[in-house]
Amino acid sequence: MSKYLLNKFLFTVDRDPELVERYREAPRELVTWWEATMANSLLNCHDGEDSTWLAFTDDERDALIARDHVRLFAMGAHPFLALTLFIAVFERDNTEPLEYQKAYGAALSGYTLPYPDIAT
Template sequence: MSKYLLNKFLYTVDRDPELVERYRDDPAGTVAHWEAEYAGRLLNCVAGEATTWLALDDTERAALVAHDYPALFALGAHPFLTLTLFIAMFERDHAEPLGFQLEYARRLAHVTLPYPDIAT
């Protein structure tokens, strides 16, 4: 398991409006595309620099494909990264103000301190 790679997925997808929409509409295809095209790219480095040793495991991949943010949180994904990406994807589906944020809080209400470790 690589919390770094899991958080990198959330971070990079959230910063690209086309990837956000693609992930909303085709999560399995987006995760596969991201792993092939983005996973090896190093953040904040010279273009062309890459790594080949990082990979999502089956549990991480399944949680990403299912848009299962409680599972992602349990796996150690940073809560700010999950919240901002999923707001971008699903806030429009809620009529009331802060609708998705309230849904996010409801679905994570069972989590108690100490929270899962989010260090990478």
């Protein structure tokens, strides 16, 4: 399992409106494409410098495709990275102010300290 790769996915997709829309409309295709094309690119580096070994586990891939923030949190994904991406994906479907954020918090309410380790 790579918490780094989970968090990298959440971070990079959230910062690109086109990727957010692709994740909203076709999560399986976006996750598959991202893993194949972006997972091994290094953040903040020159083009052409890539890693070769990073890949999601089946559980990570499935949780990303399902957009299951509770499973992702349990795996060590940073809750704020997940929250900001999922706000971009789901908030427009809600009618009440902060409705998605409240549901997000409620879904994680079963966790008590110590929380899953989010260090990468």
